[in-house]
Amino acid sequence: MTTADMTSLLPFIVMGATSIAVMLLIAVRRTHVAVLVTTLVGLAVTLIILPAVSSAGSRQVTPLLILDSYTFFYTGLIASASFAVALMAYPYFRDREGDHEEFYILLLLATLGSAVLVASNHFASFFLGLELLSVSLYTMLAYSHWRESSTEAGLKYLILAAASASFLLFGMALFYAELGTMELPAIIAALEGRVAYGGLLLTGVAMMTIGIGFKLAVVPFHMWTPDVYEGAPAPVTAFVATVSKGAMFALLLRYFIQIGVHTQASLFLMFGLIAVASMLAGNLLALLQNNVKRILAYSSIAHLGYLMVAFLASGPQAVAAVTFYLAAYFVTTLGAFGVVSLLSSGGKTEGWTNEYRDADALEDYRGLAAREPWLAGVFTAMLLSLAGIPLTAGFVGKFFVVAAGASAALWWLVIVLVVGSAIGLYYYLRVVVIMYAPFPVERRAITAPLSISLLGSVVLAVLAILLIWLGVYPSPLVSAIQAMVASLL
Amino acid sequence: MILPWIVAILFIGGVLAWVAGRLGPQWPRWVSMIVLLIHLALLVAIWAQYFGQLTLSSRGPWLIEFNQPWIPQVGISFYLAMDGLSLLLLLLTNLLGIMGVLTSWNAIKERVGFFHFHLLWILSGVVGVFLALDLFLFYFFWEMMLVPLYFLIALWGHENRIYAAIKFFIFTQASGLLMLLGIIGLYFIHGQSTGVYTFNYNQLLGTPLPASTALWLMLGFFVAFAVKIPVVPLHPWLPDAHTEAPTAGSVDLAGLLLKVGAYGMIRFLVPLFPQAAFSFAPVAMVLGIAGILYGAALAFAQTDLKRLIAYTSISHMGFVLLGIFAWNELALQGAVIIMLAHGLSTGALFILVGDIQERIHTRELGRMGGMWSTMPGMGTAGMFFALASLGLPGLANFVGEFLVLLGVYQVNVAAAAVATIGFVLATVYALWMMQRVFFGPNREGWKLPDVNAREATIYAVLMFFVLVLGIYPQPVLTTAKHGLDNVQRYVARELDGAPPFDSSAARLRSDNDHANPPSSDHRSRP
Structure with missing residues (x-):
């Protein structure tokens, strides 16, 4: 490994080092603020060095990781999202019982895992990144253990993620059995010009799709989504909805578009059905929900379905569309869960929420516009x-996706x-309407302003x-994405 | 640089009005009023400056243009342009905007600043739609105006407002997405055949399309425009939205939102897909006639005064659809005049209902009656606009509907004959409405204050314009001709020879019509 390799790896090294620094800091002295600041500094340094590292050009570091502009773009997106999640987590956990500091270690590790997924160029790094992300998530989901639903969310995710990971491994094994390699460039080269895949390869792609589909929460691998979204602490839900899905989609694009799986009619049909089922089931089931987190969970299923449409379009334009859509989706989803998270913070406010639940019932939002016009406006x-x-941003994103399709x-x-x-x-309008409805009479007594943290508002x-x-x-952003895509494909 | 300002003034004015709401309820009203008056002054100045050039044979297609790259990577530009047609519709937009502010002066008491913010943003979106010549920009404004209107209905509407607002939003949004598909389809076909990927209207004109593809793309546009107009099977949102909206919302809906659909057909649908539009014309004309008759019949059956007027809109806009798809100069001129006249007269009727409702707190026809004796002023206004609505000669609607019938007659005699029944039905519902509201016994013993100065001003202004348009429509016709000549030229260039349904007999007849003043410069098609 040369110095240049190390330089290219610097963003990853910084994230890893920050998690260790946080761990040591906790051992020395438990201070929530100090841990938060360390985390933020680590992520900020990562973000700052990304452009410099990226300008050095793309580089294959060990057979496992490819550090090209695609990797750096998505790493930037992921690190920025984690930065926002950390800022939301602080007010959310501050007034709640228990130790909060370890959360940031998990957050950093999960971010690192996502970055590895994005940079993955080999089945081994794929699995390593996936597990780094998943194992951190098990704990993050169950972090507010004083709520039963949070523990339930963690357990559910643990079992299903483990099961889906085994499918994924099986799929990789089938690829290896057929092609004798686990390196992406070698796989692409081996499949170049192959008109029809054999049974082994088709099964392999399908099995891997199960593993990937679970992380993306597309139908029919979506069952965990509403429960986990609802049970998890709101900032973690934001993380699952954005970073975890975004990283996996970036990997899906890199692997399957380059391999060219959409050229196989049967696989195209499979992805097409997944897309249609996700769009329809996500949107229809969301109609029946009375919980904001669950509504957003089903809506995310539908949005991943939209992304699948662009994915199936393949080609540079589709990759650009997906990337823009993901960026817009990150901003939007972080904002939406940011509002939920802020409303669920300040655990001591009587009457609105309390320590034991998040502000996620639709009724919690009735009259929010009168009470907190600014939060309601953002939401x-x-x-x-x-x-x-x-x-x-969602408008432009949807436009690009439709155009790609x-x-x-x-x-x-x-x-x-x-x-x-x-x-x-x-x-969506249902939630909006509730926010602008008159403030409920039984809550009129609560006149004290909600303790919305300044940090969260920023x-x-x-x-x-x-x-x-x-x-x-x-x-x-479109220019940046097009330049990035041009270097990938 | 003036065109972006015409959009931006309202946009910024909306924000100002919202902020001004913090100072007191009067502030947003005055801010909106001043902003709209500045806007009006700009428009009138443009009209005065360019009026002389409208008839010059050497003139270009656009009076004013503004073109800046917006998302150049995919060929999207911020392209605004104005011709006579858009100028007229902008004037209507502004006028109805002012009426909307005036009529809400006392009616809106809660969140006044926020209300005016939405009102001005609707106008800003509508103005954008009338000026945009980049299809992406057009779609952007098209969708943008829906949100404030949705809020206007959902927050300040009447009893059933949430239902109406959501229904309105879903109808218009879903149909808008179909138009987006049409736009994107056209964009790619144009790009693949010429190598230039652009949303620029001028460049997209004349894109060679296979007939079946053109029909599908055209249908995408048609559905979006037809929902707005509304064309009969796609109309269910309209009665609810009109009825539940606050008065200013109903005025904007009837006066402006319905017009963007018709404008879209004239500006985009037919010129972009001339062949497909002409092969589709018989269907569209049947739908137009169905709208005329169905709207009139249902208006007659309503027990809610506002709903009644809402249904008359369907009937009037049926004439517009008929006129557009007849696609000759007379019919198109007529369609434009109806668009303006309907905006004025129906807007006035909605304001009238709003004023009555403010006094008696109901819109039930069963509880009205005999109001002339207690409110003669309002009765006079009501009678005037009811007569305008039924197409009394000398008032604006008559000119439009008459021109449309003349134009349609050249194309299809049967269609013109059936559509004429609309006149009869309009007389029935308009007079029936007057009878139930203002005449007959005053069963509830209403003793009500007559029109106040503010209301009288609104009615007087609208009456003035309805009269002017009815008696001396020539300046308006000249202005409209500037825009219509543009689109007709494009279409004629695309279609070699006559459209399928324009029989030679009809052409002969159009030649004989030369004695008729409005058609003196009439060329059906070169």
Whole structure:
């Protein structure tokens, strides 16, 4: 390993080192603020050195990791999201019982795992990254152990993730049995020009799709999503919804588009069915929910279905569309869960929420606009972005995804996307309407302002500005993404 | 640089009005009023400056243009342009905006700043739609105006407002997405055949399309526009949305939102897909006639005054659809005049209902009656606008509907004949409405204050314009011709020879029509 290799690895090294630093810090002295600051500094350093490292060009470091502009772009996205999650976690955990400091170690490790997934160029690093992410998540999901549902979420995720990981390994083994290699470039080379895959390979892709599909929570591997979203502490839900899914989708793009699995009719059909089922089931089931976290869970299933449409379109345009959509989705989802998380913070506020539950019932949001106009405004913007309304990032994202689908003439998938979006409007608007409804009479007694943390408000403000900025002037990001994609494909 | 400002003034004004709401309830009203008056001054100045050039044969297609790259990587630009057609619709938008602010002066008491924010943003979106010539930008504004309107209905509407707002939003959004598919389909086909990927309207015109593809893309546009107009099977959102919206919302809905659909057909649908549009024309004309008759019949059956007026909109807009798909100069001129006249007269009727509802707190026709004796002023206004609505000669609607019938007659005699029944039905429902509200016994013993100065001003202004448009429509026709000539030229260039349904007999007849003043410069198609 040369110095240049080490330089390229620097962002990963910084994240790993920060987690160790946090661990040592806790051993010396438990201070929530100090741990938070260390975490933030670590992530900030990662983000700052990314452009410099990225400009050095792409580099294969060991057979496991490829450090190209694609990796660095997604690492930046992931680290920024983790930065926001850490800022949300602080007010959320501050007034709750128990030790909170270890949460940040897990957060950093999960971030590192996601970054490894994004950089993965070999089945071994794929699995390593996946497990680093999953194992951290088990604990993060169950972190508010004083709530039964949180423990339940952690256990559910543990069992299902372990099961799906075994499918994934089986799929990798089948690839190895057929091609004798686990390196992505070698696999691509071996499959170059192969018209039809044999049974082993088809089964291998299908098995790997089970493992990947579970992380992405696409139908039919979505069963865990609503329960885990609901049970997990709100900042962790934000993390699962963005970083974990985004990293896995980035990997899906890198592996399957380069291998060219969509050229196989049967596999195309499989992914197509997954996309259609996700879009329809996600949007339809969301209609039946009365819990904001569950609504967002089903909505995320639908959004991953939209992304699948662009994925199936394949080609540079599709990768660019997916990347823009993911960036917009990160901003929007972090903003939405940021509002939920902030409302669930300040555990001592009587009447709104308490230590033992999050502000996730739809009724918690009734009259929020009158009480907290600013929070309600941000939440409205985020929901409208999820619905794909102009002036928001979600609009431009959806436009690119539809354009990608149309450019590959996937008309049926695009039409399902349109139908799904129309259904989706209803439940997004439902939340919006509740927020602007009159404040419920029985709550009128509560006049003390909610203790909304300043830190959280700043995060939300930044996200809201990003949301509008991407919605009104997406040109710079589009340029960056196109340059990145050009170097990948 | 003036065009972006025409959009931005309202946009910024909305934010200002919202902020001004913190100072007191009067502030947002005055801020909106001043912003709209500045806007009006700009528009009138443009009209005055360019009026002389409208008829010059050497003029370009656009009076003013503004083009800046927006997302150049995918060929999206911030391209606004104005011709006579958009100018007229902008003037209507502004006028109805001012009326909306005036009529809400006392009616809206809660969250006044927020209300005016939404009101101005709706207008800003509508203005954007009328000016946008980049299809992506058009879609952007098209969707953008829905959100404030949704809030306007959901927050300040009447009893059943949430249901109506959601229904409205889902209908328009879902149909808008179909249009997006049409736009993107056109974009890629154009890009693949020419290598230039662009959403620029001027460049997309004349894209060679296989007939079946063109039909599908055209249908995507048609559904989106038809929901807005509304064309009959796609109309169910309209009665609810109109009825539940606050008065200013109903005025904007009827006056402006319905017009963007018709505008879209004239500006985008037919010029972009001329062949497909002409092969689809018979269906569209049947739908138009169905709308005329169905709207009128259902209006007659309503017990809610506001709902009644909402259904009359369907009937009037049926004429517009008919006129657009007849696609000759007379019919198109007529369609534009109906768009303006309907905006004024129906807007006025909605304001009237709002004023009545403010006094008696109901819209039930069964509880009204005999109001002329207690409110003669309002009765006069009601009578005036009811007569306008039924198409009394000398008032604006008559000019439009008459021109449409003339134009349609050249194309399809049967269609014109059936559509004429609409006139009869309009007379029935309009007079029936007057009878139930203002005449007959005053069963409930209403003793009500007559129109106050503010209301009288609103009615007087609207009456003035309805009269002017009815008696001397020539300046408006000249202005509209500037825009219509544009689109007609494109379409004529695309279609070699006559469209399938324009029989030679009809052409002969159009030649004979030369004695008719409005058609003196009439060229059906070169």
